[in-house]
Amino acid sequence: MQELKSFIIKEFRHIVRDKRALLILFVMPVILVILFGYAITNDINNAEIAILDNSKDELSIGLTNKIVSSGYFLQKASLQTNKELQEVFRSGKIKMAIVFPPGFAQTFYREKNVQIQLIADASDLNVAIALSNYAHSIIKDYQNELNKDLGQTLLFETTTKMLFNPEQKGVYMFVPGVLALIMMLISALMTAVSLAKEKETGTMRVITVSPLSPITIITGKVIPYLVISMIDTCIILLMAVFIFGMPINGNLFLLALVNLMFLFAALSLGIMIASFAETQQVALIMSIVLLFLPTVLLSGFIYPIKNMPLWLQVICQVSPAKWFIEAIKSVMIKGTGIQDIWMQLSVLLGMIIVMIRVSIVQSKKKVS
Amino acid sequence: MEASIKTENLTKCFGSFTAVNNITFKVDKGEIFGFLGANGAGKTTAMRMLCGLLHPTSGKASVAGFDVFTQREQIKKNIGYMSQKFSLYEDLTIKENINFFGTIYGLSNTKIKEKTEQLLIRLNLMEEANSLVASLPLGWKQKLSFSLALIHDPKIVFLDEPTGGVDPITRRQFWELIYETADSGTTVFVTTHYMDEAEYCNRVSIMVDGKIEAIDTPDNLKKLFDASTMDEVFYLLARGASTQE
């Protein structure tokens, strides 16, 4: 135990003294979440909207033109009924709808105030908020122009309604993917590279010729990264919940279990890579091929698996991230229990066993 | 005689640390000059300055007639360099290595062809011309690497511990190559940790803590320090070095 403790202390010292590692371990997760959360999904140029104009008078048409000509919005549909409105939302074709009440101009001039309803797809919460803010300010501009001509104060009142689309596409769908990516980066890549570094610099030889057992060495290597990964997982989940409004509908312990299972899969992958790689450079290249490509491209993170050709879908099955993303979505969004994700968990467990086995065989082969 | 290397109060400081402290010496054309010193005495730093790889802090120096402050590019064209960590590509064949180094020194294709032929015959590597460098024994690699440092007929060749780790016979064969080279008029500037090799040099200098403490022929140095071998001379001089390097 004493030996393991001093190994872990040593490992933390390496991490603390390596500024680049610290950056990857603690700054990268935050940057990735922010990047995906804002920069990537916040595309509000030519956002597709639908207009349900119940008046079709001079004012409602004028306002529609103003909104569409702003460049932020693209009118995808002109709707006639509320039923159409629901359909078009459900299909996920539009991000926002603007509803003008009947007798729009009349009410405006007579009552000095009229309601415009903005209905946004809140599954992209940031987009929804941004879009309604843009629309709101265009409407206010139009109102001020009119008031200037009339010389009195009449008001457009906007009410905003957020709707979830049943497809659940949207803002927090990147969270499981980012979690997978970060855990791969920290647990697998950092473990692989730091093990390969010990081989490359020859320190592995010295510690092998000591009473330290291979298990102690691996455990001592892995624990610091395990701890850091868990901290990062918490950071990402907290950001997801509090900044992007992602729900956690399932059991927290189950969520932790899914995360841990994937963490162990990532660590085993890192160990397996290190058992093949003799230098840090090789470890890095192998990690990119074996970790990042499957995690980013073959996990359903960015490209939906069901849209892929069959042969690629088959390959996707060996990407641990695919199973993790499925499981975590189930737990967080659908709020399912263990009975619905036992298969994903078993597959991950199977992968862990296979990868550890390969690592052991490979290490033994090296000796003889 | 024409001087190949000439330094005057050459100095290099890294922050508050003076790695090379006011060294002044001269190496003649065609001379084999041994540049000795303990680890950390400043040999490598001095050598890097002379090769035009490092800017001196102060002093003067010229190498092959070029100034180390202003004409570093010309220096690089007129010197050859070989270090104990061989500068060969292990995954290329002997021929490919020769070709590559010929090209980077701007030799014409006909010239490269001619040089390749000469070199292979001289090193007796004709049959191995198309094998990978990685498959050669260490001693051959070092000889090849030395010949490549000479491929552009430099005026001076710098050898940084060229014989580390090779067997005694190969070491001697290597020195015969050095003699041949010096005989043909190329100046040889060499560092080594083998003190018997110091005796092969026409003159040697011994650096201690950034300064040149002694410079003369091995015979004169032995007389001066009343020692029977260069090893003793070195020991007498370097023992006094400060432990902080």
Place this chain on the structure above:
Amino acid sequence: MNTIEIKKISKVFGSKTALNNINMSIKQGELFGLIGADGAGKSTLFDILVTLSAATSGSASVHGFDVEKDAKNIRRIVGYMPGRFSLYQDLTVYENLNFFASIFGGTIEDNYHLIKDIYEHIAPFKERPAGKLSGGMKQKLALCCALVHQPKVLFLDEPTTGVDPVSRKEFWGMLKRLQEKGITILVSTPYMDEAVLCERIALIQEGEIMAIDTPVAIIKSFTHPLYSVKSKKLYQLLKDLRNFKETYSCYAFGQTVHLALKNQDTTAIIIQDYLHGLGHENIEIKSIDAGIEDCFMELMKKTAE
């Protein structure tokens, strides 16, 4: 009982035989030198003895433990210093030492008496990262780390390679003192002049042991008459002596040439006359005893024939 016992060890990498049928035994408390050039097989033999790799055939034991079956026990009782500097460059001197003590389940204080002499040289820099130490210092730290658990057997793979002659002498002084404390030491080196500092040596070349004995006995086995010859032009002298019909071998040694003759009858006067006839000046000829380097080259020559 011999502390290290090597029986018919061979190691083959693909088509290359790195070690060919090595037999060797090293006694308790001995300072034993394995002398040979890079690539001769020294490190391969070390790897097998410290349980880092398995032999293709043959068997070996360290302190009575078999290298294959009892690797665990061997790892407990040996100290190993690999050829390349293999400490954690980003950890300080003290942290490195402390780490190596703790992985053997001990502390620096436990065996401080053993490393005291050496550690005192580097103690002033104990807060410095190991990567920023000079060559000589690194080597001392590595030795401390290999000693801190009081090993019974010390394996030092080329500890003095690339180190200047002064530091090398100092290092050998340390090894002598460790030997006096009862530690068996196996050390490898490419420097022939270090051979005489060992009790017994093995000369290794191309995976084969050419000779095992005390340095004195090996030197005695050199039977050719040996002369040290000097003249004004060394390179010319070497070339001329090579063509001399009585020459068995001749090699440059510093400013002289060591000339071994074919038979005992040839005298210095005959050599003198030969060289004089070729126009050499300031000729000096002395009969000398062979050194380890002469023997090594002689053995290499014999093996090649």
